[in-house]
Amino acid sequence: MTPSFSPPPASSSRATIFEILAVFPEILEVFLRASLIGKAVEAGILHFRLNDLRNFASDRHRTIDDRPFGGGAGMVLKPEPLFKALEEILGREPEVPTRLLLFSPRGRRLTQKVAEELAAWENTRSARRFVLICGRYEGIDQRVIDHFRPEELSIGDYVIAGGEVAAMVLIEAVARLIPGVVGNPESLKEESHSTFxxxxxxxxxxxxxxxxxxxxxxxxxxxxxxxxxxxxxxxxxxxx
CATH class of the missing domain: 1.10.1270.20 (tRNA(m1g37)methyltransferase, domain 2)
Incomplete structure (x- = not known):
């Protein structure tokens, strides 16, 4: 069962949906219930679904990674569970506009300008959705990227263990720009990175x-x- 943090919004409701696909989705649980994000969930402005990649593995060991072809250190996330997960997630609420995002060191840098663009995207629609793919280990099988064509984003030139932390950074940066999330919208006008x-x-x-x-x-x-x-x-x- 996919953990949710508010009742699933009907397509007619005004909500921003975040679907997060991760190896360790539990990392996000406290974050999504706390502070401004948690209050926005209670108010029905934001809705989150955490998807455990291991639930989409086909073997009894719930295997999601394997050694890279050509050799090298580390492990790579396998295509089978990722395809199965993304096909199921993207098949939910097909009428809702969706952007598929992958955290990757080769991606576009997540700046305040990018956060503002994401927050403004389809914000006049009744509902919209961001699907966040959190990589782990050495990355994900390239065939997943070639097939689903996600937008690749990077949160900076440093190494972290997985995309779960990157997902929290993006959610925080984007969500606070959505009307109703920050209690005093005047505070957004003086943001240091917004005014450069x-x-x-x-x-x-x-x-x-x-x-x-x-x-x-x-x-x-x-x-x-x-x-x-x-x-x-x-x-x-x-x-x-």
């Missing part, structure tokens, strides 16, 4: 802590002066 400026320093109460005071301008109530101070310090924090 660095973040300015933040302070909260108390105004003085262990001899360290909040800058007077932030306590002044002068909004123009505060905005100028933030711009100046954001420019100073830009990365080379």
């Amino acid at each position: 400026a660095a973040e300015y320093p933040h302070y909260t109460r108390p105004a003085e802590f262990r001899g360290m005071r909040v800058p007077d301008v932030l306590l002044s109530g002068n909004h123009e002066a505060i905005a100028a101070w933030r711009r100046r310090h954001a420019e100073g924090n830009k990365k080379e």
Whole structure:
């Protein structure tokens, strides 16, 4: 049985569906129930289905990987369980617009601009769906990529054990841009990566802590002066 985090939306409901195919889907369970994501699930804005790749294996050992042809270190995810899983997942709700995404080091870099494009895609429709393929080990059999033609995305130039963490990064980046997920939409307007400026320093109460005071301008109530101070310090924090 596929774990779900809200009642499956009817095609007429306004929801963003994430189908996640992974070797270790349990990694995502706490993440999908917590904070803004969990609240958006409860509100019916987001819907998640976790699909365990091992459930689509055909042998009693639930084998999903094998040694690469041509030799080399590591293991490769086999085509049979991936084909079976994707054919079943993509066959669900065929009337719902769907994008198939694969996390891969050779993929397009996931930037704020890409997150905004994904969040805006088909957002006027009654429902839409993202299917996320989480690789593991050395990767997935190329025949899966050749047949299903997923969009390949990379979250950065570093090595992680599997695509489950990458899926959480994408979900967080995209979901918070969907109307209703973030409680105060005004906060999105000042996002540092959206404006291509660095973040300015933040302070909260108390105004003085262990001899360290909040800058007077932030306590002044002068909004123009505060905005100028933030711009100046954001420019100073830009990365080379």
